[in-house]
Amino acid sequence: MLKTAIKTKAYATNGANEPLIPFEIERRAPRADDVLIDIKYCGVCHSDIHNTRDEWGGALYPMVPGHEIVGIVTEVGSAVTRFKPGDRVGVGCMVDTCKECSACNQGLEQYCQKQVVLTYSSLELDGVTRTYGGYSRQITVRDRFVVKIPDSLPLEKAAPLLCAGITTYSPLRHWQAGPGKSVAVVGLGGLGHVAVRLAVAMGAKVTVVSRSLNKKADAAAMGAVDYIATSVDEDRARAQEAFDLIINTVSSSADMDSYLGMLKLNGTMVLVGAPPEPLSVNPFGLLMRRRALAGSTIGGMPETQEMLDFCGEHGITAEVEVIKMQDINQAYERLLKADVRYRFVIDMASL
Ligand code: NAP
Ligand code: ZN
Numbered sequence: 204m205l206k207t208a209i210k211t212k213a214y215a216t217n218g219a220n221e222p223l224i225p226f227e228i229e230r231r232a233p234r235a236d237d238v239l240i241d242i243k244y245c246g247v248c249h250s251d252i253h254n255t256r257d258e259w260g261g262a263l264y265p266m267v268p269g270h271e272i273v274g275i276v277t278e279v280g281s282a283v284t285r286f287k288p289g290d291r292v293g294v295g296c297m298v299d300t301c302k303e304c305s306a307c308n309q310g311l312e313q314y315c316q317k318q319v320v321l322t323y324s325s326l327e328l329d330g331v332t333r334t335y336g337g338y339s340r341q342i343t344v345r346d347r348f349v350v351k352i353p354d355s356l357p358l359e360k361a362a363p364l365l366c367a368g369i370t371t372y373s374p375l376r377h378w379q380a381g382p383g384k385s386v387a388v389v390g391l392g393g394l395g396h397v398a399v400r401l402a403v404a405m406g407a408k409v410t411v412v413s414r415s416l417n418k419k420a421d422a423a424a425m426g427a428v429d430y431i432a433t434s435v436d437e438d439r440a441r442a443q444e445a446f447d448l449i450i451n452t453v454s455s456s457a458d459m460d461s462y463l464g465m466l467k468l469n470g471t472m473v474l475v476g477a478p479p480e481p482l483s484v485n486p487f488g489l490l491m492r493r494r495a496l497a498g499s500t501i502g503g504m505p506e507t508q509e510m511l512d513f514c515g516e517h518g519i520t521a522e523v524e525v526i527k528m529q530d531i532n533q534a535y536e537r538l539l540k541a542d543v544r545y546r547f548v549i550d551m552a553s554l
Contacts, residue, residue, distance in 0.1 A: 206232030209239070212554050213339035214528055215265040219257040222532045226265055228335045230343045235282040238349045240292060245337035246271025246363040246521070247547035248393060249454045250296075250477065252535055254324055258479040263324045269337030270296040270322040271365040271548075273358045283346045291352040293511070295365035296501045298322050298334060298348050310505040312348075338528065340554055350508045353515025360520035363393060363546040364511060366501065367521060371398035371450055372510040373502035374473040375405060378448050382406040385445060387431070389462055390452040391418045394475060396545040397521055398450050399425045401510075404517040412442065412449075412465070421522075421544065433461070444468075444492070452476045456483075463488040463496065471495040521546045527553035 208229040215226035233239045251268040253259050272294040276286050286292060300307050300315035307315050320327055323336030335342075352361050371394055380386045386407040388398045395411070402409045403426030410429040411422035419430045431438040442465045449472040451462060456478040463472055463484065471494070474482075489496060502510065514520065522545045526534050534547045 208232060209341060209343070211339050211341040213267045213335060214531060214554070215267045215335075215338075216255045217265050219255070219262065223255070223268075223338070226267065228267060228339060230341050233278050233280040233343055235280040236346050237280045237343050238276055238283060238286050238292065238346050239278040239341065239343050240272070240274040240294065240349070241277045242272055242274040242337055242340055242342060242551045244273050244359045244362045244525075244551060245269040245549045246366065246393070246523075247531070247534055247538065247549065248366050249538060250366070252538060253454075253477065253479060259477070261324075263333060266324050267335035267338050268323055269339070269549075270294075271362045271367070272322070272337035272342060273352055273362045273365065274342075274551075277341075279346070285346055286349060291354070291358060293350050293352050293361065293365045294322065294337070294342060294344050294348060295350075295369060295507060296322055298344050299328055301328075302347070310503040312503045313501045338531070338549060340551055347504060350504065350511055353511060355515050355518065356511075356520055359525055359548050359550070360523050361511070361514070362548050363397060363521035363523065364514055365507070367394045367397045367546065368401070368514065369502035369507045369510050370394055370475050370500070371452070372401050372513070373506055374450060374475060374497075374499040375402050375407075376506070377499065378471055378473060378497075380405045380407040380448055384408065384447045385410065387412050387442070387446040387449045387465060388452065389449060390454070390476065391422060391545070392452060392454070392541060393521070393546040394452040396421075396425060397519070398452065399427050400519045401513075402450075403427070404513070404519060410442075410446065412462070446470055449473065450475060454478060456480045459483065459496075460485045460488050463494055466492065466494045468492050469494070471497055474498045475500075521548075523548040525550050529553065
């Protein structure tokens with residue numbers, strides 16, 4: 204007998220200039236390798252704003268955003284062995300890939316050469332079925348794209364790790380943040396504040412680069428040993444050629460050259476922030492110090508589980524402001540003004 208689809212409540216937007224409003228969607232009944240999850244919390248990523256407003260192009264409406272999903276397993280398909288009902292689990296930015304290309308075979312599913320099925324505003328591998336994200340009560344996900352949340356981490360504070368956590372953990376590992384390395388995190392927002400905690404736990408000497416002095420005390424409490432306010436002349440001077448690695452989380456195309464000038468000889472700046480517009484870079488800022496400008500996106504499934512386990516061991520979570528689903532439109536306005544310390548997380552019980 205064919206199982207019927209599951210109707211579930213959600214919030215969606217119908218266009219780039221439209222607010223998020225109540226909406227009903229259907230989730231598929233679990234297939235053999237699927238996990239059905241009762242969503243408890245969903246983080247609000249700046250990407251949700253870029254996407255709902257179609258700033259990157261390609262938006263599919265109606266759109267149910269949300270890719271920092273945590274919840275409890277309620278049902279598993281017959282072939283699922285890693286999960287059982289009652290497990291605390293998470294889902295991040297992707298829900299499927301080809302699973303057979305060289306990237307997928309290395310556990311780098313985020314760089315799948317054929318198709319990354321994003322958690323929302325995307326099409327499933329069938330090329331027809333739309334994906335809807337975590338601003339909803341339930342989700343059905345292929346087990347490979349589900350991770351376990353360590354018992355020691357409260358669910359609402361763990362939710363942002365599913366995107367903000369892995370997006371910063373992956374480049375910190377790839378570019379070997381650790382003892383003896385000076386790492387700067389540019390932008391103390393959702394991604395940035397988790398990046399600081401991760402890099403500190405990896406043993407790096409961490410500096411926060413922010414626009415104003417407002418977040419200085421918070422940065423120190425998170426373990427940063429120095430703080431550069433780019434609005435302060437002496438701070439900017441002190442930051443010249445100071446860092447081996449910069450993780451740049453800025454969501455708009457701010458002055459790349461001034462950040463590149465903060466790199467030492469052979470230093471690397473990794474862009475994880477995804478401004479919609481092209482960046483301008485003075486080539487001499489790169490070539491005169493053999494600097495590198497790089498990019499990185501989320502992380503693969505093995506690394507996402509590794510990151511969560513690392514956070515469990517080190518007690519790393521996000522600073523969150525829990526909101527009701529009904530408050531999402533105001534939350535977007537506040538996020539655009541960097542008026543959140545440091546991640547909004549939606550309590551799905553409010554939906
Ligand atoms: P967020 O919470 O808004 O944080 C961004 C921070 O950047 C702000 O808090 C602010 O920090 C700084 N900032 C904002 N506008 C700026 C400007 N004009 N000049 C200089 N600094 C500015 O956003 P988020 O959720 O962390 O996301 C950040 C970016 O990463 C977004 O573009 C998002 O789409 C992208 N992202 C990429 C990936 C990926 O896979 N690569 C994954 C997730 C998110 P201060 O107040 O400290 O200055
Ligand atoms: Zn995100």
